[in-house]
Amino acid sequence: xxxxxxxIIKMAHLRSLGLTEEILFSLLILVxxxxxxxxxxxxxxxxxxLKSTRLLSYLLSSLVFIVxxxxxxxxxxxxxxxxxxxxxxxxxxxxxxxxxxxxxxxYQQLLHKKGMKKSVR
Numbered sequence: 001x002x003x004x005x006x007x008i009i010k011m012a013h014l015r016s017l018g019l020t021e022e023i024l025f026s027l028l029i030l031v032x033x034x035x036x037x038x039x040x041x042x043x044x045x046x047x048x049x050l051k052s053t054r055l056l057s058y059l060l061s062s063l064v065f066i067v068x069x070x071x072x073x074x075x076x077x078x079x080x081x082x083x084x085x086x087x088x089x090x091x092x093x094x095x096x097x098x099x100x101x102x103x104x105x106x107y108q109q110l111l112h113k114k115g116m117k118k119s120v121r
Contacts, residue, residue, distance in 0.1 A: 058101055062094050 014024060047056055069090060073083055 054101055054105060058098055062098075065090065065094065 011021060011024075014020075044056070069087065073079060076083075
C-alpha cells in the first residue's frame with residue numbers, strides 16, 4: 001500500500017514482473033548502502049591519511065551508540081514521546097562530546113606549534 005503511493009512506478013506493474021514490496025525495499029536499501037559506502041570511503045581514506053584516529057573513533061563510537069539505541073527501541077516495541085526526547089538528548093550529548101574532542105585537538109595543536117617555535121629559537 002505505502003509503496004504504491006510513494007513511487008512513480010505502480011506496484012501493480014512490479015507485481016506483474018514478480019517483484020513484491022519486500023524485494024523492492026530490499027533493493028532500495030541495498031542501493032542506499034552502496035551509495036553511502038561510495039560517499040564514505042573517500043572520507044575515511046582522507047581521515048586515515050591525516051592520521052586522525054580520534055575523529056574516526058568518535059564517528060564509529062557514535063554510530064555504534066545510535067545503532068544500539070535503535071536496537072533497544074526495536075526490542076521495546078513501542079516508540080513513545082520519551083523515546084524521541086531520549087534520542088534528542090543522545091544526539092546533543094554526542095555533539096557536546098564531539099565539541100570537547102575538537103577543543104582538545106585544537107588545544108594540543110596550539111601547544112605543539114608553540115613547542116616547535118621555542119625549539120626553533
